[in-house]
Amino acid sequence: MSTASLEVSGLAFAYPDGHQALFGVDFTIARGERVALLGPNGAGKTTLVLHLNGILTGGAGTVTVAGLPVGKRHMAEIRRRVGIVFQDPDDQLFMPTVREDVAFGPAAAGLKGPELERRVEEALARVGMAEFKDRPPHHLSFGQRRRVAVATVLAMEPEILVLDEPSSNLDPASRRELADILRSLDVTVLMVTHDLPYALELCPRSLILSEGVIAADGRTGELLADDDLMRAHRLELPFGFDPRSVMGVPPREPSEAGSSVGEGA
Amino acid sequence: MGAGHAHRLYRHGHSPVHGLPPHTKLAATFAFVVVVVSTPREAMWAFGLYAVLLALVAYAARVPAGFLLKRLLIEVPFVAFAVLMPFVAEGERVEVLGMSLSVSGLWGAWNVLAKGTLGVAASVLLASTTELRELLLGLQRLKLPPLLVQIASFMIRYGDVIADEMRRMRIARESRGFEAKGVRHWGVLAKSAGALFIRSYERGERVHLAMVSRGYAGSMPVIDEVTASRAQWSYAFALPVAALVVCVLGWTL
Amino acid sequence: MHVPDGFIDAPTSVATGVVAAAAVAVSLRGARRELDERTAPLAGLVAAFIFAVQMLNFPVAAGTSGHLLGGALAAILVGPYTGVLCVSVVLLMQGILFADGGLTALGVNITNMAIVTTVVAYAVFRGLVKILPRSRRSITVASFVAALLSVPAAALAFTLMYAVGGTTDVSIGKVATAMVGVHILIGIGEAAITALTVGAVVAVRPDLVYGARDLRQRLQLRVGGELVDAPAAEPAVPVAARSSRKVWAVGLVTSLVLAGFVSFYASASPDGLEKVAADQGIDKKTEDHANADSPLADYGVKDITDARLSGGLAGVIGVGVTVVAGTGVFWAVRRRRTDDASPTVVENV
Numbered sequence: 001m002s003t004a005s006l007e008v009s010g011l012a013f014a015y016p017d018g019h020q021a022l023f024g025v026d027f028t029i030a031r032g033e034r035v036a037l038l039g040p041n042g043a044g045k046t047t048l049v050l051h052l053n054g055i056l057t058g059g060a061g062t063v064t065v066a067g068l069p070v071g072k073r074h075m076a077e078i079r080r081r082v083g084i085v086f087q088d089p090d091d092q093l094f095m096p097t098v099r100e101d102v103a104f105g106p107a108a109a110g111l112k113g114p115e116l117e118r119r120v121e122e123a124l125a126r127v128g129m130a131e132f133k134d135r136p137p138h139h140l141s142f143g144q145r146r147r148v149a150v151a152t153v154l155a156m157e158p159e160i161l162v163l164d165e166p167s168s169n170l171d172p173a174s175r176r177e178l179a180d181i182l183r184s185l186d187v188t189v190l191m192v193t194h195d196l197p198y199a200l201e202l203c204p205r206s207l208i209l210s211e212g213v214i215a216a217d218g219r220t221g222e223l224l225a226d227d228d229l230m231r232a233h234r235l236e237l238p239f240g241f242d243p244r245s246v247m248g249v250p251p252r253e254p255s256e257a258g259s260s261v262g263e264g265a
Numbered sequence: 266m267g268a269g270h271a272h273r274l275y276r277h278g279h280s281p282v283h284g285l286p287p288h289t290k291l292a293a294t295f296a297f298v299v300v301v302v303s304t305p306r307e308a309m310w311a312f313g314l315y316a317v318l319l320a321l322v323a324y325a326a327r328v329p330a331g332f333l334l335k336r337l338l339i340e341v342p343f344v345a346f347a348v349l350m351p352f353v354a355e356g357e358r359v360e361v362l363g364m365s366l367s368v369s370g371l372w373g374a375w376n377v378l379a380k381g382t383l384g385v386a387a388s389v390l391l392a393s394t395t396e397l398r399e400l401l402l403g404l405q406r407l408k409l410p411p412l413l414v415q416i417a418s419f420m421i422r423y424g425d426v427i428a429d430e431m432r433r434m435r436i437a438r439e440s441r442g443f444e445a446k447g448v449r450h451w452g453v454l455a456k457s458a459g460a461l462f463i464r465s466y467e468r469g470e471r472v473h474l475a476m477v478s479r480g481y482a483g484s485m486p487v488i489d490e491v492t493a494s495r496a497q498w499s500y501a502f503a504l505p506v507a508a509l510v511v512c513v514l515g516w517t518l
Numbered sequence: 519m520h521v522p523d524g525f526i527d528a529p530t531s532v533a534t535g536v537v538a539a540a541a542v543a544v545s546l547r548g549a550r551r552e553l554d555e556r557t558a559p560l561a562g563l564v565a566a567f568i569f570a571v572q573m574l575n576f577p578v579a580a581g582t583s584g585h586l587l588g589g590a591l592a593a594i595l596v597g598p599y600t601g602v603l604c605v606s607v608v609l610l611m612q613g614i615l616f617a618d619g620g621l622t623a624l625g626v627n628i629t630n631m632a633i634v635t636t637v638v639a640y641a642v643f644r645g646l647v648k649i650l651p652r653s654r655r656s657i658t659v660a661s662f663v664a665a666l667l668s669v670p671a672a673a674l675a676f677t678l679m680y681a682v683g684g685t686t687d688v689s690i691g692k693v694a695t696a697m698v699g700v701h702i703l704i705g706i707g708e709a710a711i712t713a714l715t716v717g718a719v720v721a722v723r724p725d726l727v728y729g730a731r732d733l734r735q736r737l738q739l740r741v742g743g744e745l746v747d748a749p750a751a752e753p754a755v756p757v758a759a760r761s762s763r764k765v766w767a768v769g770l771v772t773s774l775v776l777a778g779f780v781s782f783y784a785s786a787s788p789d790g791l792e793k794v795a796a797d798q799g800i801d802k803k804t805e806d807h808a809n810a811d812s813p814l815a816d817y818g819v820k821d822i823t824d825a826r827l828s829g830g831l832a833g834v835i836g837v838g839v840t841v842v843a844g845t846g847v848f849w850a851v852r853r854r855r856t857d858d859a860s861p862t863v864v865e866n867v
Contacts, residue, residue, distance in 0.1 A: 053478055076480055084478045090426055091471040094559065096398045096418055100488050105479035107486030116488070136398070138425050156479065274616060291614075298621045303528045336617065380524020381620065388617035400614055412546050412558060416607045419562020420569060427563075427570040445577050452714055458571050458586075459718025462564075462595060466726055469563035473556045483555040 005031045005066055005160045005188035006052070006082075012212075013047060013059030021047040022059065023212035029160070031066075034182075034189040036199035036220060039209035040234035045192050048209065049162055052190075053082040066159045080109050083153030087165045089145035093137035098129065098148050101137060105156040123155035124148075127181050143174025147181065160188040167195045196224055196237050208233050274336060274392035281500075282326035282394045286493035287403030289501035294391045296505035300512045301383045306376040308515030312383065318507055319386050326394045336389040337382065347381075350374040397421050402491045415485055419472070427465055434461065520612065521627055521676070523620030530683025535625030541633045542606050548599030557600070564596050565604040569611075576711055584707045589635030589672070590643075590665035591712045595719065597728035598640040605632035626679055634675040639668035643729050657730045658717040665712035669705035 006029040014020035021044040029035050039045050050056040051063055054070045063070040065081045083105075086092045095101035102120045111119065124130040127147040137145055146166065153161060166182070167175050175198070182189060182202055193199055199206055200220050208216040208223065210233040216223055223229060224243035230236065237243065282290075304311050323333055354370025395403070401421065405414045434457045438444075445454055473481075493501075526534070549557050568588040575583040588608075592601035606628050612618040619627045643664035650656035720727050 050474075055474060055477060076482070079478060079480045082478075084475075086471065086475050086478075088471065090423075091468060092475045094419065094422055094472045094476065095488075096401065096422055103488045104476075104481075104486065107488050108480035108482070137422070152479065295621050298523055299528065302523050302531070302620075302622050377522070377524050381522035384523025384620040384622065385617045388613065388621060392615050392617060397615070404614075410543070410546055412550070413542070413603070413607060413610075415558035416562045416565055416603060417611055419559055420565035420607055420611065423563055423566040424569050427566045428573065431570050431574065445575075447577055448710075451576055451710060454574060454576055455711055455714030456718040458574060458711070458715040459722070461571060462567055462715070462719055463723050463726060465563045465567035466560065466596075469560040470556070472559040472563065476559060477555075481555070485558070 003031060003067075004028045004064075005033070006190065007062075007064040008048075008051075009062055009064075011048070011051060011059065011061035011063060013051065013056060021212055022051075024061065025209070025212070025214055027207055027214050027217060029188060029190060031159075031188055032186065033205060034191070034203045036203035036206040037190060037192045037209055038194060038196065038199060038206050038223075038233075038235060040194065043209045043233075044212045045209055046164070049084060049164055049192055052160075052162055053079050053084060076109065080105070080156050081159040082162060083156055083158030083160070084162045085146075085149050085153050085164065085166065087168060089142070089149040090137070092149040092152060093145060096136055097133070098124070098135050098137060098140070099133040101148065102133075102152050102155045105152060109156065119155045119157070123151040126154055126185065127151045128177070141174075143170050143177065146170065146174070146178060150178075150181065154185070154187075158187060160190060161185065163189065163191045163193075165193055165195070166191060167193065167198045194235065196235065196243075197241055200224055200243055208235070210234075274389060275396055276328060276332065276393040278327055278394065280326045280394070282322060282390075285501050286406075286491045286497055287395050287399040288406035288491060289493045289498050290391055290395055291400070291403045291407060293501040293505050294387050296502070297387050297508050298384045300505055300508040301387075302380055304380075304512045304515045306372055306379070308518065309375075309379075311511050311515035312379040314511045315383050315508055316386075318504060318511075319383065319390065322390055322504055326390065328390060328393050332393070333386065333389060336393070337385055344378065347374040347378045350377070399491070402489055406491050411485065419469075423465075423468070423472075426468075427461065430464060431457070431461055520609075520619030521623040521630075523622050525620070525623060526626050526679055527683040528622070530679055531622045531625055533625075533683075534629045534679060538606070538625045538628035538633065541602060542628070545599040545602040545606075549597075549603050552597060552599060561596075561600050561603050561607075564592065564600065565607045568592055568604055569608050571715075572608075576707070578707070584704070584711075586711050586715075587631065587635065587669065587708055589631055590639035590661070590668040590708065591715055593636040593640035593668075594643050594661055594664065594712070594716050594729045595727055598636055600728075601636040601640065602632050605636060626676070629679075630672045630676050635668040635672045638671040639664040640729065642667050647729065654717070654720050654724075657720050657727065658713045660729075661716040662709045662713035664709075666702075666705045666709035669708050670701045673701045 006027075008028075009026050011022050011025040012020070013022040025044075025048060037045060037048070047056065051059075051070070052065070054063075054072075054075055057070070057072075065078055068074050068077060068081070070078050093101045095104055099120055102123050103116055106116055106119045120133070121130065124133055127150050129144060129147050129151060132140060132144065132148070137148065140148065150161075150163075150166075163182075166178060170178060179198070179202055182191075189203070191199065191203055203220050206216075206218065206220040206223050207214050208229070215233055216229055221243050224237065301312075301315055304315075320330075323330070350373045351366035351370035352364075354367035354373055357368045358365045359368055359371075360366075392400075401414060401418050404417065405411065438453065438457065443450075443453060445451075549561060553560055568591070571586050571591075572588055573585065575585055577583045589601070589605050592604050595601075596604065609619060609627050609632055610624065613621055613624055613627070643660045646660035646663055647656060650660060716727060720730060724730060
């Protein structure tokens with residue numbers, strides 16, 4: 001299906017030192033979907049993310065972004081289409097000012113002049129950071145930096161936005177602001193996280209990556225309500241948090257829930 | 266001389282000097298210092314005139330004298346050295362206040378003091394009227410190798426981040442009752458320095474990933490370019506040209 | 519150690535500027551070859567690290583403290599090319615942003631502190647690593663010696679510049695003695711900090727220590743439940759390796775001894791090497807004031823120490839520097855030539 005934003009099939013990968021991280025990952029994300037990728041530490045989440053824009057390649061399987069296979073031939077276009085927001089905004093924001101940082105991606109793609117300015121303005125406006133554009137990134141708060149990091153990627157007008165732990169280190173207000181921003185965007189979103197309430201809040205659908213394969217794929221509320229599934233993959237809800245009460249998901253017997261979950265790979 | 270690195274010299278303002286394109290200021294400052302260094306030390310009045318010229322620039326830039334003078338303190342080690350010169354240097358000697366001083370040493374001390382001070386003052390004026398970002402653009406415009414400008418730009422961007430990490434490590438050490446008092450504590454400090462290096466290097470690797478993810482392929486896109494009109498160039502070069510006149514007079518008179 | 523404007527005359531400043539520019543250009547190419555497109559972020563972050571670590575105070579005693587100059591550390595951790603770039607950028611930014619070091623003296627400062635320090639430190643380090651047994655302790659020892667020599671080497675380079683283009687004729691024998699002593703003291707501090715820091719990095723991430731890449735653990739295989747060394751990828755040439763190690767050792771020791779003797783006697787005459795040593799005192803003194811707070815602290819030392827001895831010491835350093843720099847260049851060229859074939863072979867040549 002070429003209309004899908006992202007198609008991953010049979011993806012397997014081992015690092016040069018022999019450590020194998022992915023063992024055949026399959027999933028598809030349709031255009032406009034917001035999907036959470038859940039998984040315990042060491043499940044291969046970061047490895048998977050780095051495959052989406054071709055930073056890591058060379059294993060088995062394919063990744064296709066809006067019909068374009070990830071590979072050496074279309075690398076520039078792939079990197080424009082897949083916008084990755086890394087976990088530490090200080091890594092992401094490497095230019096001296098916010099404006100230049102947001103302009104980096106589009107400028108690398110060859111944009112310049114008024115068109116470039118327009119992109120920068122728009123991207124910053126979408127995350128509510130327009131007035132900070134001439135500030136150096138290290139003068140911003142952590143939450144503001146994370147929002148600018150999202151803008152740097154939005155400025156490239158990506159097909160799919162990939163966020164690595166977007167809620168980490170955010171205070172509740174910044175967390176909510178970011179959630180509002182993400183909800184307001186009309187792009188496909190893949191959110192890698194182990195912040196389960198945040199996934200539930202933002203993503204109707206979730207994937208669970210465990211031991212290098214997609215262990216479950218289904219509605220977020222249902223997955224989170226499945227205690228056995230959660231326990232099997234070292235995912236724990238915060239104390240006192242009940243996904244059923246939030247989403248109005250009818251309580252189910254664990255065995256029943258299991259059947260509704262597609263077993264990956 | 267590490268102490269001087271902690272504070273930034275930049276002083277925010279909207280003076281005509283602040284408004285000049287950075288590369289004209291850089292070039293003018295450099296030219297001025299070259300002229301000063303090339304002036305014969307015997308022409309003492311010339312250095313007085315240079316100081317007046319710099320004072321005029323400071324006035325135009327609305328940099329208060331106190332600010333400027335305080336920043337000149339970075340020179341103190343060399344003042345101390347200059348004071349020693351008359352005692353140390355060879356040659357003909359004169360009696361001053363009962364001390365036997367070398368004539369050439371006195372000249373040498375004067376030479377280093379005068380030129381060094383003027384050089385520092387000029388640099389301080391440049392730094393206090395030009396933002397970091399502007400300086401980098403200016404260097405880029407003056408055709409410094411792009412890779413060098415990029416390294417400088419990353420250094421500026423992450424200098425604070427890393428200094429901050431270092432500060433947090435210090436707080437962590439002190440919170441656990443450690444205070445470095447002498448040589449025997451160097452091992453612990455060096456471990457911190459080593460950890461800081463590892464963090465810096467790993468951050469460099471992550472920054473590279475973030476760059477590649479946004480389409481970096483070895484060369485930075487040029488986002489901003491600074492340009493200067495002829496009028497701005499001539500305005501900036503008023504300083505070194507005036508200095509050059511003084512210098513020529515110094516050689517001929 | 520940052521030289522201000524007016525210390526060195528204009529022609530010499532220009533000449534050193536040309537030298538510095540050329541060396542930086544070579545380093546840009548070298549660093550690109552090693553780090554390719556990662557050069558800018560990695561060298562930038564390392565420069566930021568050097569910049570930050572120079573602010574880390576190492577208390578000595580009674581309220582005084584020293585700090586790293588960082589040239590040797592940079593060379594050992596990231597290699598000579600990247601090291602030169604990082605320290606040069608730090609110096610450039612210090613000159614422009616903090617008026618630390620004169621603008622016209624940038625060439626002098628970069629040549630001394632970025633180039634001489636880094637190249638000497640790296641060459642000494644590699645030389646020692648080749649001679650010494652393969653172990654972490656050797657890395658620490660080599661770092662210590664490399665940093666120790668790099669500081670007086672930079673002072674010596676400055677002396678040469680001062681001899682050519684100094685603006686004051688300072689007495690030679692007197693100043694020399696003070697300088698050598700003080701700079702060796704500074705070198706010892708630098709050496710201790712550098713060795714400890716490199717030791718700390720080697721203990722955690724030996725792969726990040728550029729100068730010690732060949733000390734990485736061999737891969738191991740699990741055969742029948744027991745760990746066995748993987749067959750070495752490197753073609754075994756232990757004989758050649760040992761003999762070259764011996765050659766290195768003999769060469770280094772001989773040149774140092776010779777240098778010491780020759781300059782010891784040469785320094786009996788008031789010119790030549792002794793002049794070099796003497797002029798060096800000037801820089802040493804500035805450095806001293808930069809670090810210790812009493813301007814006269816070194817004044818006494820100066821008259822006590824024997825001029826001959828200091829001349830000899832300076833000679834050891836000077837000739838050592840030349841020999842080591844020469845072999846360093848040789849090593850670099852040779853390394854490059856064999857690089858494509860197999861990096862493991864090179865390390866044992």
